[in-house]
Amino acid sequence: MMKRNGGDVTVESLTALGVTHVFGIPGQHALGLFDAIRRSDLSFVSSRVENNSVFAADGYARTTGQVGVVFCSTGPGALTALGALQEAYAACVPVLMITSQIPRDGLGGARKGYLHQLDDQQASARNVTKSTATVRDAAAIPGVLADAWATAQEAPAGPVWVEIPQDVLLEEVTVPPVTGLVASVPPPRRPRPEVVVEAARLLAAAERPVILAGGGVRRSAGAPEALIALAETLDAPVVSTAGGNGAIPLAHPLSAGAWIEDRHTTDLLGDADVLLAIGSSFGEVTSNYGTFAPRGRVIQVDAEARVLGSNHDVLGVHADAATALADIAAALPEIGQTRSGASAASDLRTRVRARLDTQDLAAEQRLLADLRAAVPDDAETFWDMTIAAYWAWSAWDPRTGGFHTAQASGGLGLAFPAAIGAAVGTGRRTFAVSGDGGAMYSIAELATARQHDAEITWLVIDDGGYGILREYMTGAFGAATATELARPDFVLLAEAFGIPVHAANPETVGEIVADTFATSGPAVVVLPTVLRMFAPS
Known part of the structure; x- marks a missing residue:
């Protein structure tokens, strides 16, 4: 019989829970997890930044109704994921974060000098998760994961954190293969x-x-x-x-x-x-x-x-x-x-409508109308924290599709990686919108989109900086500081990744976006334009 280890028990447990996809990035202490994937039927989606792995799992969960699962490494990798976990926590999205840990003899700072060592890694996660746990023996892995799986889905849903030390993942186990595992999700709470x-x-x-x-x-x-x-x-x-x-x-x-x-x-x-x-x-x-x-x-x-x-x-x-x-x-x-x-x-x-019509916002309203006409009614759409998204909060009609934003916690970078996760999970083309500032948070995921041939259209609205902060600062102080950005030629950059890319203008962007929905694989549309926010009163 093939020798098995804690990594195998982890992957077997997830498979028994119904997991089909895992997002993440390998790391030294997590190698046992990733080697176990090789012996399983799980599909692994390889991101380039840990924060984006969580965003991708978030988008997967929002659109499939399943828990998004992330494999992550110790210390810097785990900490890098926290910003995206804050969004999942604030937006009540079920995500299971499985991160490695240093060997058991170093937990709590008992021994010093391990690579990536944090004396209390869980402490960093407690503010952005529903629960945290450390597994100290492979026999406990199935039960801990089943409990975490249920906690992630219990309303209000949210992310959970399980860390498994390197030696637990690598040690040979006598635990029988996990073939059945039940996670008891409580029924929806009824009012008194x-x-x-x-x-x-x-x-x-x-x-x-x-x-x-x-x-x-x-x-x-x-x-x-x-x-x-x-x-x-x-x-x-x-x-x-x-x-x-x-x-x-x-x-x-x-x-x-x-x-x-x-x-x-x-x-x-x-x-x-x-x-x-x-x-x-x-x-x-x-x-x-x-x-x-x-x-x-x-x-x-x-x-x-x-x-x-x-x-x-x-x-x-x-x-x-x-x-x-x-x-x-x-x-x-x-x-x-x-x-x-x-x-x-x-x-x-x-x-x-009458108030908006007095504010000279025809260009902004036309852009939202053109995009709404271009994107199929049932498409899942993802919006970063950019002026177009602030408009979309109110002006976008989701129709029969999904409308997803980073508005819960307000961080940058969600749209593109979350749309990748949704495309992988649903098998249907998704639509993501970012500003040039937010796009740089997730630009590395062009490699992910290409590697996995994700069905996604990514619209980058290039206004030369952090547009919404520019408006806020100008309104408050009469001038903006630190909002103007050097940025790449997004067209050439997408081409360098082998991704079809289209340069658009306000008159052509709707038609170009619509055409991408008749193609396969990732596509990027770049729209250089400066949008304005509506005044609230």
Whole structure:
């Protein structure tokens, strides 16, 4: 019988859990993990920077509904991944990070001098993960991974961290091959009955109810349908946050849009006599930078207890979005008055449009419209922290596709590697948008896209610097500092990787992007242009 080691037990456990793809980068202490892949059916996606490995696993998880798995090395490799783990943590994306460790005799600083040594590697991960664990014996690997797998998916979902020392991965084991492994994911949390009754009573008696749909609605299975059903019963307008864009179709009569950074939207939310907020923490962007001030009762539904009442006085409903929406709908008493939700939603959309039309933003609006026309309705789209993405938070209609941004934590570099992970996972062409500043965070992943022939179109909008920071600084101080950037010729750079690349202008970019969806493999589109942000009021 072939000799097996801890690396084999790890890979066997993941296979038993249903894993098919692993993202990551090899490293000295992790060689046992990567050698075990060779003896398995797992597909390995080789990134070039550890942060981008996590972004790719994040995009894979968002679009497949599976846990994204990352293999990473000790110390510098593990630390480099933390920025992307922060996004997964803030956005509630299930990622399983398996990182190596120095040998057991050096853990906790007991011995010094190991390469990549950190006295407490877990300490660095605790702020951006749901749980951390160190495995000290190969026999514990299946159980620890099954527990981590369940924790990653339990609402609110998020990344988990498991580290396995080098000697545990390499030592020969007598543990039988892992052929079956069950991860017990708890069912979605239901709200307490008395809280449901009170929420239903408030909503039924409201004269001006409004619903705020956050990212938690999109993440909860069945919640978008339950949201629409409740909104129609209440005849209440629905405002979507940036993370919740797509929870209700923008074409639905009760959709008030996703212009969350607009004073008219802020007024509608503040004027509601009962505001039902689902899956939103009322964060900085959602509160329109602190200008949202509710004047009526607020019902806040969230699976994460720590966000309830964190920013406003609320009736807190600690529950999964889908179960809470369904239970509240079932508990509604007879609604005594006639509402005009569709009229309120239409009126808000009209006022937002009129305000935008006074700001000389035709070029920006045309770009978003041309891209929306070019990208298939069902495509998964990924947006970096760039001016085009700030527009897309509100102006992009996801239709039947996915809309994914780095807005949860606001770091740069997510779009391209996450879109690669999604393309690998779904087998369908994805669309990523970055500015030239953000593109440099993930430019090395051109090699990944080429190596794995990922079906992806990457649009790089080159405005010569950090465009959104340029606007912020100019608005605040009258001038911008450190926002202008030297950058490569993106066309020549993509060609150097053997990737088809197209130089575009504002008049041709839509047609060029559309044409890439009739091709195979990666494609890059470069658009030199300077975009402007809309004024919030």
